[in-house]
Amino acid sequence: MSYETVHTIGTTVYFVFFLLFLWAMRVPRTNPGAGWWAVAMLFALSARLVLILFLQQESRFTLSVYSALNVVEKVCLVIGMVRFFNVRVPLRWFWWALAAIEIWILLVWAGGAPALIRSAGVALFNAAILSCVAWLAWRERARLNRSLMCATALLSALLVLHWLSAFLIIEAEPSWSRHGFMLGTVLVLAQYFSLLAAVMLSFQKRLLEAESRALDLAFQDPLTGLSNQRYMTALFEKALLLANRPHQLAAIIYIDIDNFKPINDRAGHRVGDEVLKLLAGRLRKSTRSTDICARVGGDEFVAICTQLDDAGHAHEIAAKILREMTTPISVGGKDYLVGASIGVSLYPMHGDSLARLLDYADQAMYQVKSSGKNGYRVHEAAETAPA
Incomplete structure (x- = not known):
């Protein structure tokens, strides 16, 4: 060559x-x-x-x-x-x-x-x-x-x-x-x-x-790291597949934080954001890794818990979330006390669509608020309007 x-x-x-x-x-x-x-x-x-x-x-x-x-x-x-x-x-x-x-x-x-x-x-x-x-x-x-x-x-x-x-x-x-x-x-x-x-x-x-x-960015709340409402909706069908096993339920738990606005007004939004992050962490702690935790509003959260054995299991989870949410929160060396009004609806007892179940959980949550806040309530089938 x-x-x-x-x-x-x-x-x-x-x-x-x-x-x-x-x-x-x-x-x-x-x-x-x-x-x-x-x-x-x-x-x-x-x-x-x-x-x-x-x-x-x-x-x-x-x-x-x-x-x-x-x-x-x-x-x-x-x-x-x-x-x-x-x-x-x-x-x-x-x-x-x-x-x-x-x-x-x-x-x-x-x-x-x-x-x-x-x-x-x-x-x-x-x-x-x-x-x-x-x-x-x-x-x-x-x-x-x-x-x-x-x-x-x-x-x-x-x-x-x-x-x-x-x-x-x-x-x-x-x-x-x-x-x-x-x-x-x-x-x-x-x-x-x-x-x-x-x-x-x-x-x-x-x-x-x-x-x-x-x-x-599309599916995650940027402040808390929880899922956002869009992702929660997308995952709901998969959650139903898990909940649709014989003799098992799913619970939609709607959580509205009580007394959060005064923290924002008095301590500022930076402290308010830190409080929300800590509350999100407590919500994760109160649920299982297979459950869906989402932030759906400024101080509103939703947990979708699947594979529950009975309605009593949903009561236990709601009570655990309530205890976590009502424990004092320390930010910058200062303690802040909030509460939570929690409403719960059950699949398939109360409905088979996320919109309807969220609506019933939201109604139960507002009943808690109107009766003094800081508690939880499970929607009752008798209250369900005919489809």
């Missing part, structure tokens, strides 16, 4: 990866590592173009320019790793090292020193930088995808060995140069492919996180 063919393959591969990383970095809020890897590919591409265009004209000068561009690619590669994983590493040391090796390349060319001296310096520099890349990939392997980062670390380590050995082999057997370039191109291709896959995985992770946040 001729030099022209080897370098044409390398140039084509680097150009394709440059375009892919360039596209990735233009996606809004892309990890900054992609931008550095696009720059790295640009320098790798430029280095190969120099070999294609000027290899036959002035070999010493051409290889010096190639080396000068190639070491920049390695520095951009490692900086991309640092930025991709947001590792606290002083970047100035990489820039100082780059300046030193560029001066070395210039002095070797200007002084007419043997090419082996230049090659040895470049090889040691690239091996050191690639060792940093391998170490970073191995160290951060658990943060993205363990297998992918292990592959990146392994490929980088193989490139370290390649750089440390290739220039010695070429010095002993110049005809191996084409094979050395081809082997290096394959390893670099695999290395950057793993980095591109890492960028794609970061996209996927960001999309999944955004989807999760969107679902939280």
Whole structure:
């Protein structure tokens, strides 16, 4: 395989990866590592173009320019790793090292020193930088995808060995140069492919996180972390499936907090919000993990409790919620006392739709309020209007 063919393959591969990383970095809020890897590919591409265009004209000068561009690619590669994983590493040391090796390349060319001296310096520099890349990939392997980062670390380590050995082999057997370039191109291709896959995985992770946040915003009360009314309605059919087992009931428990408005008026909304958060936590504590707890108004909550053995079980849960809600709440070193008016309706005794059951629980709650607050009441079948 001729030099022209080897370098044409390398140039084509680097150009394709440059375009892919360039596209990735233009996606809004892309990890900054992609931008550095696009720059790295640009320098790798430029280095190969120099070999294609000027290899036959002035070999010493051409290889010096190639080396000068190639070491920049390695520095951009490692900086991309640092930025991709947001590792606290002083970047100035990489820039100082780059300046030193560029001066070395210039002095070797200007002084007419043997090419082996230049090659040895470049090889040691690239091996050191690639060792940093391998170490970073191995160290951060658990943060993205363990297998992918292990592959990146392994490929980088193989490139370290390649750089440390290739220039010695070429010095002993110049005809191996084409094979050395081809082997290096394959390893670099695999290395950057793993980095591109890492960028794609970061996209996927960001999309999944955004989807999760969107679902939280759509179905979760932002203050208390409980479900909101929309999510409660969506889950009700599933709750009915659980409650529809033989001889089991579901309870709709409507809770209105008593004496909450004076806390907001006197202590401020910040304290009021903290009180609501603590009350939400107590509601979770009073119910099971399979029950649905939702905030449906400023100081109103609903619990849907399934798989109850009998109506007495609903009484026990309502009484437990009442005890939790009437226990003093401490915020900022000060105790606040609220109460709760609780209404309960039962499925299927009182209805089979959430709207009707909520209405009956709401009516029972208001009966508690009208009779002095701070208690609970179960809707009675005799009070149910005909459908």
